[in-house]
Amino acid sequence: MTDRSDAADPTDETPSIAPESLAERLRSGDELTVLDVRDRDEFERWHLEGEAVTAVQIPHMKFIQAEATGGADELAADLAEPILAVCGRGEASAHAVSLLREAGIDARNLAGGMDAWADLYVARELETDAPATVVQYDRPSSGCLAYAIYSDGEAAVIDPLRAFTDRYVDDAEDRNAPIRYAIDTHVHADHVSGVRTLAERTDAEAVVPEGATDRGLAFDATTIGDAAELRSASPASHARQDGDELRVGDATLTAVATPGHTTESLSYRLEDLLFTGDTLFLEGVGRPDLERGDDGAAHAARRLYETLQGRLLELPDDAIIAPGHYSDAAEPWDNGAFVARMGALRDRVGALSLDEAEFVERVTSDLPPRPANHERIVAANLGLEDVDGETAFELELGPNNCAVAD
Structure with a gap:
């Protein structure tokens, strides 16, 4: 010590x-x-x-x-x-x-x-083939991960936490790279999103999956198709569908539909990196019960199985998975970053080798407690409930519990 x-x-x-x-x-x-x-x-x-x-x-x-x-x-x-x-x-x-x-x-x-x-926030640069600098932000108290992408004087932040809005803004200013996009991969249930606060603090566009509208999104939103439309969109914008692209300097983020953890979940590909949100972790997969409860968990689990088998397991072994969370069981790389090659996860995450019936049984049984205050956090992230900074901080204290670990 x-x-x-x-x-x-x-x-x-x-x-x-x-x-x-x-x-x-x-x-x-x-x-x-x-x-x-x-x-x-x-x-x-x-x-x-x-x-x-x-x-x-x-x-x-x-x-x-x-x-x-x-x-x-x-x-x-x-x-x-x-x-x-x-x-x-x-x-x-x-x-x-x-x-x-x-x-x-x-x-x-x-x-x-x-x-x-709870205030500790650690930043580490990731190695990537993309024409960009990628920084992983790690909140050890909860295992929440966020990412910043810097390229040619522009920046994007994926899955930002509201509590650390100032950190993203300050870091982008230090790199002389204004934040162009603030992106959520899905409607989070474990932490209060920083997407809207970043958009309010900067000229960034807030980007959320189109499916968030079906869940009751209550702040202004514009359905967009490509990066040109996005630049002129209103303050809250949607990545419309699978394959939509967001241009950040010389780098391109491509949306990949990955439903299962939630109906609207998107991942984002950046060259050899895939930011998977809460779909795939280093030690498990996303839990399927947070959006529709126990009654809808089996259906969500089948969608998650299709996503993993039809999308993520099709990735090459050297693709790098950059998740939205990690647990005590996760093994970081030598530099401390919580990422892993897809080939390693094929061997490490047992749920990836199950057939559909076995998978559904595995991910719907013996689930950990749901994240504390998850219903209020979802409401805040949809804009259905306004919470001040202190309340937001209190709501998200504790473990995220968004994964089904092996």
Whole structure:
């Protein structure tokens, strides 16, 4: 863990680990005990997880009581070291860490708490054959991925998160590449989309699948056919159908219809890259029940099977799949990017080798809990409900749960 010390903030006097260092530690798979001192309801709603993480909740009040009795070591008696203590903003957990360290226990604080963890956004450049620079944005707290494409002084952002609108704008300004398109691959159920906020903040066109209208899209939209029409379209625009193209500088994004996770889902091809949204992940496929619930899950699963067999499995082995999410089970490339060659996924993702009946059974059985607040998030992304920035941030905290993992 990385120690930090800064007398300007009392919590920084406590040995701490920065959110960036925590993300690296979780990726490395080092065993870690996470001591969460928030209240039980906050812990159950959202807490740190990982294949090598043991998460334990002990409320801060018990540490306040232990300070009077000298029993902090008893609170941690059954906890394996090292211990990382967390709370909302890093203050209560800093107090717990100070008591644990006085008792000789190897404990550190998560600097800035869970708020800082949720704010962490990591950018990595991807290697591609396209005449473009492609950046993958990674939010480790939820596994959400977004992408920026820069080419010849223009930019596009795919699946942006509203919480990080400023980051996309600032990064594009740093590259002197105005954002031309803000694109959603589908109506997201796990995070509040940044498509409209990017369009409002910049001259970008908001691009969503045409099928979003059938789901009740409530903000202005124009059905478009090609890039020339798109440039003159109204602030919210639709990629009309399979094969539509969006020109970004010298690069071309081509829409690929990939229904199943949702009826309107699109993927976007950029030379050897395919941005698959929530259709295909590094460790599984999109779940089929978020749009129409359990009653429509089997039908959606059959459409997803057709998409995977008829579209994605037809890709060459060296095609690069760039998904919209990842889980703890995902294996990143050496540079930390969460992408994979199609050939590797054929072998890794068992659902791709099933026949239709087996596939439908697999992806409709034993599904994880739906993303927290998914109905309100969908309503916000369709423009059916207005939410302020703070509410949007709160709605999307926690794991995305949009995948069916193998």
